[in-house]
Amino acid sequence: MTKEKNTTTENLILEAAKSVFQLKGMDGARMQEIADEAGINKAMLHYYYRSKQLLFEAVFKNAFKLMTTHLGEILNDDLSIEEKIRNFTFNHISFIMEHPYMPGFIFQELNRNPEFILNIKKEIGLPNLEKFKKQLDDEVKNGHLKPTNAEQLFINIIALNAFPFLGAPLLKAVTNMEDLPFEKLLDERKIEVANFIINSIKV
Amino acid sequence: MTKEKNTTTENLILEAAKSVFQLKGMDGARMQEIADEAGINKAMLHYYYRSKQLLFEAVFKNAFKLMTTHLGEILNDDLSIEEKIRNFTFNHISFIMEHPYMPGFIFQELNRNPEFILNIKKEIGLPNLEKFKKQLDDEVKNGHLKPTNAEQLFINIIALNAFPFLGAPLLKAVTNMEDLPFEKLLDERKIEVANFIINSIKV
DNA sequence: GTCATTATTAACTATTTGGTTTAACTTTTT
DNA sequence: AAAAAGTTAAACCAAATAGTTAATAATGAC
Numbered sequence: 001m002t003k004e005k006n007t008t009t010e011n012l013i014l015e016a017a018k019s020v021f022q023l024k025g026m027d028g029a030r031m032q033e034i035a036d037e038a039g040i041n042k043a044m045l046h047y048y049y050r051s052k053q054l055l056f057e058a059v060f061k062n063a064f065k066l067m068t069t070h071l072g073e074i075l076n077d078d079l080s081i082e083e084k085i086r087n088f089t090f091n092h093i094s095f096i097m098e099h100p101y102m103p104g105f106i107f108q109e110l111n112r113n114p115e116f117i118l119n120i121k122k123e124i125g126l127p128n129l130e131k132f133k134k135q136l137d138d139e140v141k142n143g144h145l146k147p148t149n150a151e152q153l154f155i156n157i158i159a160l161n162a163f164p165f166l167g168a169p170l171l172k173a174v175t176n177m178e179d180l181p182f183e184k185l186l187d188e189r190k191i192e193v194a195n196f197i198i199n200s201i202k203v
Numbered sequence: 204m205t206k207e208k209n210t211t212t213e214n215l216i217l218e219a220a221k222s223v224f225q226l227k228g229m230d231g232a233r234m235q236e237i238a239d240e241a242g243i244n245k246a247m248l249h250y251y252y253r254s255k256q257l258l259f260e261a262v263f264k265n266a267f268k269l270m271t272t273h274l275g276e277i278l279n280d281d282l283s284i285e286e287k288i289r290n291f292t293f294n295h296i297s298f299i300m301e302h303p304y305m306p307g308f309i310f311q312e313l314n315r316n317p318e319f320i321l322n323i324k325k326e327i328g329l330p331n332l333e334k335f336k337k338q339l340d341d342e343v344k345n346g347h348l349k350p351t352n353a354e355q356l357f358i359n360i361i362a363l364n365a366f367p368f369l370g371a372p373l374l375k376a377v378t379n380m381e382d383l384p385f386e387k388l389l390d391e392r393k394i395e396v397a398n399f400i401i402n403s404i405k406v
Numbered sequence: 407g408t409c410a411t412t413a414t415t416a417a418c419t420a421t422t423t424g425g426t427t428t429a430a431c432t433t434t435t436t
Numbered sequence: 437a438a439a440a441a442g443t444t445a446a447a448c449c450a451a452a453t454a455g456t457t458a459a460t461a462a463t464g465a466c
Contacts, residue, residue, distance in 0.1 A: 009413075027230035028315065031454060041415050046455060104314050107369050111307050112231065114372040126377050146402070151378045151388060152395060155367050158374070163362035166310050166369060169317040171361070174329050175354045185354060192355060199349070200403035212443080234424060244445045249425060413462070422453075432443070 010048045012038045014058060017045075021059045022101040025108055029056075060109060060116075063102055065124050067095065072127035081139050082202070084132070085157065086194040092161040093190045103162045129154060145201050153201065160193045213251045215241045217261060220248075224262045225304040228311055232259075263312060263319075266305055268327050270298065275330035284342050285405070287335070288360065289397040295364040296393045306365045332357060348404050356404065363396045 005011075016038035020029045031052055035042040049055035074088045096103060110117055120126070133150040140147055164171060164186055172182050208214075219241035223232045234255055238245040252258035277291045299306060313320055323329070336353040343350055367374060367389055375385050 024315075025228075025230060025311075027228060030452090032452095042454090043415065043456080044413080047413075050455095052454065101314075104311070107373070108228075108307070108311050110372040111369070112227075117372050117376045121376055129378065149395075151380070152392070152399075154378065155370075155374055155388075156363055156396075156399060158370060159362045159366035160359055162370070163366040164358050166314070167358075167361060167365070169313040169320050170310070171358055173320045173324055175332065175357065177354070185358075189355070192352075193359075196355075196359060196403050200399050233422090235422095245424090246426080246445065247443085250443075253425095255424065407466100409465085411462100411464080413460100415458105415460080417457085417459100419456075420454095423451085424449105425451100426449075427447085429446095430444085432441100434441070435439085436437100 009038075009040060009044060012040065013045055013048055013055070014062070017049075017055050017059045018062070021056060022063070022099075022105040025105065026052075026056050026112065060106075061120065061124060063099075064106060064120055066099075067102060067106065068124075068127055070095070075127050075129070076131050081132075081135055081145065082198055084135075085197055086191075089157065089161055089194045089197070090190045092158075093186070093193065096162060096165050097186065100165055100168075103165050107162075107166065143203060146203055148201050153197075157193075157197060160189075160196065164189065212241075212243060212247055215243065216248055216251055216258070217265070220252075220258050220262050221265070224259055225266070225308040228308065229255075229259050229315065260322075263309075264323065264327060266302075267309060267323055269302075270305060270309065271327075271330055273298070278330050278332070279334050284335075284338055284348065285401055287338075288400055289394075292360065292364055292397045292400070293393045295361075296389070296396065299365060299368050300389065303368050303371075306368050310365075310369065346406060349406055351404050356400075360396075360400060363392075363399065367392065 013034070016034045017029075020034045020037055024030075024033075029052075031045055032042055034055075035045055038044075045052075045055060049058060071088065071092055074084065074091060077084070077087075079087060129150065132154065136145065136148060136150045136153065139145045168182070171177075172179070175182070177185065216237065220232075220237045223237045223240055227233075227236075232255075234248055235245055237258070238248055241247075248255075248258060252261060274291065274295055277287065277294060280287070280290075282290060332353065335357065339348065339351060339353045339356065342348045371385070374380075375382070378385070380388070
């Protein structure tokens, strides 16, 4: 029972919208293209979702929830900082490899409309950093880790996980790598990013 | 003689196009908005640049050159890896702070049209990593640095420098920071990112 | 089985948008 | 100063696009 597909028209539309919006963004997406992708009449998009904006919001919220829910749990479990970082980066990078357009989509759209994050915060919620911060402070105090700012570390983790996918076209060109070796490089990051971070902060 | 402005119509258009394209992207930008921003008639855009596509390309190439030329030089000077990393991150982050929309613009547009990087490579050129790779290998061999893959390290550097600007709306919300404290955090990264990296790779 | 509700489509509409045209104005050349 | 070349703006155009309508088909209630 993996991936049992919901073939209602409403869901066909959502799936088609997901693939078009994630690839083209709100501004680049066309309602007709979404209809074609779903194999249904364009009027159906408005019948089920009223407007392009609302269809977009449905797609965005889905994507955001999918991306953050699991990671938020990892961030708040009871493992040590080191184990947490290994676990988080592995899961985050693995997730992105299965949805490689998602970071570009999310960050592009949040930059286009930064206020939208308030809506998201209210309706979906955001990962909470408090436990991570407290844990980090404890492990710094007890001498396991070097003095480290939790916000900076969190930004570094997300940056190292997500950026290679955002920057792929440029990075491939600068490093002179073809698609396959580059993908191998990304795969290695599931482990290597955590090593890189732990090496830096461990006493 | 800082910033002496070229007030020819052609340049007014380019400046207006820069600010509109960088904020809205190719798909979100409107020729009329660029004309309004420049304070001239829309027909002038086509008189000087023929089409939206060509105007966009002029803006993109300008931005790309500005972003990479200086950094390419740093990458190929004769300092040690450690000094090079400190120098590179400081300059990169400082540059982005003066052009905060540029990374979003460049990466968004390269993802929209990944083949465009070939055009850029031919017409403008890309930073060359060979010297950096060789230097890194040398310093690993002579025991100054831990075994480190040059491509991975390069990706990490760019990620840590550029990503916080791409992810700003989300990162501000997750860390619960207002604009000013967040900007201070970014400013501290001019130094702290290099420390983070050096700590990780130094023996 | 028929009536009401829901789902679907083809055709249509109003607006936006990149691009063009034409005529006027300005600067340069001779 | 007259002709030529270059510059500017207003009005215009055709294509694209989000959204609507009205008629038809399928589904479910009774």
